[in-house]
Amino acid sequence: MDSNFLPLFVVIPLLAAFLIPLFAKLWQRSADLIANAAGAVLLGLSAYGVVYLFTDSSVLLYRMGGWASTLGITLVYDHLTALVALAVNVVGLAALLFSVRYLDHYTGRWKFFSLFMLVLAGLNGVTITGDMFNLFVFIEISAVSSYALVAFGTDFDELEAGFKYMVIGEIGGTAILLAIALLYAKASTLNMAMVSQVMAGFGHTPLFWFIVAMFLIGFAVKMAMVPFHAWLPDAHPSAPAPVSALLSGVFIKVLGVYAMCRVMFNVFGLSRANAPAFFNLLLAFGVLSIVAGGLLAYAQKDYKRLLAYSSISQIGYILIGLGIGNYWAIVGALFHVLAHALSKGLLFLTSGSIEHATGTRDLDKLSGLEKKMPVTVWSYLLGSLSLAGVPPFAGFFSKLFIIIGAVTAKMYWLAILAALFSTVTLGYLVKVANKAFFSRKDIEPTPAREAPVTMVLAMLALVVLIAALGIGFKPVLDKLVGPAAQVLLNGLGYARTVLGG
Amino acid sequence: MVALFACMFLLLIGLYAVVTKRNIIRIIIGFSLVEYAVNLFFALVGFKRDALPPIITNVTQPRNFVDPVPQALVLTAIVIGLATTALMLALAMRIYEKYRTFDISEIRRLKG
Numbered sequence: 001m002d003s004n005f006l007p008l009f010v011v012i013p014l015l016a017a018f019l020i021p022l023f024a025k026l027w028q029r030s031a032d033l034i035a036n037a038a039g040a041v042l043l044g045l046s047a048y049g050v051v052y053l054f055t056d057s058s059v060l061l062y063r064m065g066g067w068a069s070t071l072g073i074t075l076v077y078d079h080l081t082a083l084v085a086l087a088v089n090v091v092g093l094a095a096l097l098f099s100v101r102y103l104d105h106y107t108g109r110w111k112f113f114s115l116f117m118l119v120l121a122g123l124n125g126v127t128i129t130g131d132m133f134n135l136f137v138f139i140e141i142s143a144v145s146s147y148a149l150v151a152f153g154t155d156f157d158e159l160e161a162g163f164k165y166m167v168i169g170e171i172g173g174t175a176i177l178l179a180i181a182l183l184y185a186k187a188s189t190l191n192m193a194m195v196s197q198v199m200a201g202f203g204h205t206p207l208f209w210f211i212v213a214m215f216l217i218g219f220a221v222k223m224a225m226v227p228f229h230a231w232l233p234d235a236h237p238s239a240p241a242p243v244s245a246l247l248s249g250v251f252i253k254v255l256g257v258y259a260m261c262r263v264m265f266n267v268f269g270l271s272r273a274n275a276p277a278f279f280n281l282l283l284a285f286g287v288l289s290i291v292a293g294g295l296l297a298y299a300q301k302d303y304k305r306l307l308a309y310s311s312i313s314q315i316g317y318i319l320i321g322l323g324i325g326n327y328w329a330i331v332g333a334l335f336h337v338l339a340h341a342l343s344k345g346l347l348f349l350t351s352g353s354i355e356h357a358t359g360t361r362d363l364d365k366l367s368g369l370e371k372k373m374p375v376t377v378w379s380y381l382l383g384s385l386s387l388a389g390v391p392p393f394a395g396f397f398s399k400l401f402i403i404i405g406a407v408t409a410k411m412y413w414l415a416i417l418a419a420l421f422s423t424v425t426l427g428y429l430v431k432v433a434n435k436a437f438f439s440r441k442d443i444e445p446t447p448a449r450e451a452p453v454t455m456v457l458a459m460l461a462l463v464v465l466i467a468a469l470g471i472g473f474k475p476v477l478d479k480l481v482g483p484a485a486q487v488l489l490n491g492l493g494y495a496r497t498v499l500g501g
Numbered sequence: 502m503v504a505l506f507a508c509m510f511l512l513l514i515g516l517y518a519v520v521t522k523r524n525i526i527r528i529i530i531g532f533s534l535v536e537y538a539v540n541l542f543f544a545l546v547g548f549k550r551d552a553l554p555p556i557i558t559n560v561t562q563p564r565n566f567v568d569p570v571p572q573a574l575v576l577t578a579i580v581i582g583l584a585t586t587a588l589m590l591a592l593a594m595r596i597y598e599k600y601r602t603f604d605i606s607e608i609r610r611l612k613g
Contacts (some may be wrong), residue, residue, distance in 0.1 A: 133574050140581045149591055159596045160608050166592065170585055171530060175540050177578060181543040184571065214533060216592060232610045295603075 006062040006075040008045055009085065010122040010138075012038050017117035024110030033098045035113040037095040042120065046085040053082050055477045061130075069191050069499060070325065076130035076192075076498055079483035083126045083334060084250075085256045086480075090465065091249040092120050094172065095242035098349050098458040100446050101451075102242055102356055112152060112240070119246065123254045130498060132180050132190045132267075139176065139222070139255055143169050146247060152238045159239035165231040172221025172228075182207070193498035196245040196267045200462035201490050204275070212270075212278065215263050221266065223256020225319060226289040229312050233296075236311065237304035237361075241352020244304060248311040249345030253337050257318055266487070266494035272325035282323035289316030294424040298431065303361035304351045306428060307344065314340045314387070320403045320414055329405025330485040336398035336480070339386060339469065343395055346383035346462040347429075351375050353455050354436070357448040366436035368445025377437045378452055378480035379459040384429035388468045389422045394469035397477075504545055512538035526602045529586065540575050545572035557563045567590045 016038035023030040049060075060077035063069065077195070096116065103109050122142025129135050147169065151162025184190060186207070187198040202208060217228075224232035232252070236244045264270045264278070272279050293313030300306035321333025353376045355361050356368065370377045384394035389400075399422055406415040439445060450456065469476060487494065515538060518531025547568030555569035593603070600608050 133577070137577060138580070140585075144584055146579075147588060151595070154595055155598075156599055156610055159592060159599055160611055163525070163589070163592045163596060163608075164588055166585070167528060167532060169536065170589075171516075171519065173585075175534050178539045181539065181571070184543075184574075185546040186567075190570070190574075238611075419596055442585065449530075 001062040003062040009128050010121055013117045013121035016113045020110050020114045020367050031110040031113040036096050039096040043089040043093045046089045050082050072168045073134050074130040075128045078487050080487045081127050083480055083484045087338050088123045088250045091341050091345040094458040094462050095245045098455050099242040100197045100454045101350050115145045115149050126254050127214050158238045162483050163235035165235035167230045172218045176218035180212050182211045187397045192267050193495040196495045198494050219256050219260035223252045225285045226292045231321045236308040245345040245348035249341045269492035271491055279323050279325045282319050284317030285315045286323050290421050294421050298428040299362050300303050306348050324405045324409050326409050331481055332398050332401030334481050334484050339394035339398045342462055342466045343383045343387040349459050350380040353451040355397040358446050363435040366446050367443045370437045373450050375456050379463050382463050388426035392470045394466050397473045508538050521570040522603050529589045540578050543571050544575045
């Protein structure tokens with residue numbers, strides 16, 4: 001099997017990002033077409049990659065420009081990459097389709113799609129790269145474009161949120177760069193596999209922990225774990241809804257969770273057995289995120305702000321899954337990456353649909369939408385059932401696996417906490433439904449119409465995928481999430497897979 | 502070694518400005534300091550005393566060159582820094598047009 005399609009993950013969105021401004025001068029609407037076509041091709045590529053890994057489970061490698069691994073950049077496509085790239089491109093395409101009509105009340109349509117494509121290029125790049133510095137470059141490509149997208153509305157709130165997000169996010173990015181500089185000083189190579197070989201003989205010295213801490217700060221800011229979360233509840237609600245869907249759905253997970261997993265597990269070879277302190281730290285951050293995010297979400301009155309706090313809380317679930325660190329817990333965490341990407345993407349799209357129809361996201365002003373926007377409302381309800389972990393939807397299995405992991409590791413209190421905060425999740429999501437969707441006595445039903453057909457399609461596609469992922473969890477678990485968890489548990493064995501024995 | 506610690510000191514000065522200053526422009530300057538400190542640090546990583554520039558010449562002693570990789574990486578990082586600083590300043594301009602102030606403590610509409 002040749003791996004020549006790997007660079008396309010970055011080439012296609014980059015090409016689209018630069019073609020869009022060119023063709024937009026001739027025909028405004030060409031931006032929609034190019035962006036959606038590129039999104040569809042990306043989804044096709046990642047589906048192809050996943051199908052390939054289903055049949056033949058070897059790792060795909062591509063050496064840029066034909067240089068040897070010592071000199072050039074290597075692209076690596078293993079199960080973990082396949083899983084994350086699939087999540088990115090599914091949510092990416094749904095958000096692009098949704099944007100077509102949603103952007104009707106924004107100016108600068110082509111600028112939006114061009115920036116969106118750059119974010120996708122960065123996210124796909126982060127997932128497939130096997131090089132430390134390349135990782136940083138892709139992180140920055142997607143981060144810088146996302147700052148511009150958060151401020152896209154250029155009104156009071158958007159500008160404030162964009163600036164805050166940018167300053168905090170860039171401090172995180174600089175921490176990652178500093179960590180890479182120190183790592184290079186120690187290892188004299190940037191290829192992740194070769195760095196990990198050097199790290200294997202390096203030992204856990206204070207310098208080692210300093211590098212780990214710098215990486216952790218950088219990724220913690222990107223994934224918005226409490227207490228590094230201050231920017232997220234401002235930034236995600238201020239962005240246009242499809243961008244919120246992408247940011248909350250996959251951005252924080254690719255730049256934060258995926259990049260952290262790759263560096264900590266595969267490059268530094270940390271595992272529960274050799275670095276319990278690090279994993280306990282992840283648990284502490286995870287518990288803090290679940291509790292603080294969940295409770296703050298409950299107190300919100302703004303539809304999107306509530307969902308943003310909920311993202312912080314759900315990131316906490318992924319963190320405790322990783323922190324427990326045994327097979328089932330990591331499977332649960334990775335399954336939650338997929339399940340949360342779909343559900344939170346869907347929920348943010350419904351928020352966009354409602355804002356598009358009614359012009360507000362204030363839960364105190366919305367009422368009785370159920371009759372007028374049945375598809376949006378039912379999509380929301382199914383998405384929130386999945387997020388809260390109601391069987392048979394996708395979110396149920398991720399939480400189930402995390403709880404199984406916690407019980408196997410004899411951390412019963414974590415299992416209880418995870419189950420308890422599932423009900424809190426359901427609580428704040430039902431609060432939205434109670435206020436906005438069902439008729440209330442105190443205020444008149446808000447005038448609204450069902451969303452246009454492209455928006456409805458984007459939402460329905462995600463609903464179908466959430467249900468499919470829940471009902472058909474077994475093959476996904478056996479062929480994709482399970483092997484992806486093995487990649488992480490394999491730790492430094494990653495070097496052998498990539499460099500070929 | 503002294504130079505490396507000087508870089509860290511520069512980084513701390515920048516971080517101090519980002520955290521404590523209320524004027525947006527000063528925050529951006531602070532951020533630039535942080536970024537330059539890290540870039541300088543990265544460039545110094547490849548430095549060797551009395552070594553030659555990494556250009557292929559007739560010199561025969563092996564390993565007498567400074568490491569060229571950090572220089573290449575720092576160039577990339579500087580370009581990224583250019584993009585971020587430009588975007589920050591653009592945001593600062595738009596913020597000034599809206600709020601008529603650069604004072605971050607008056608730009609506080611988002612809460613909760």
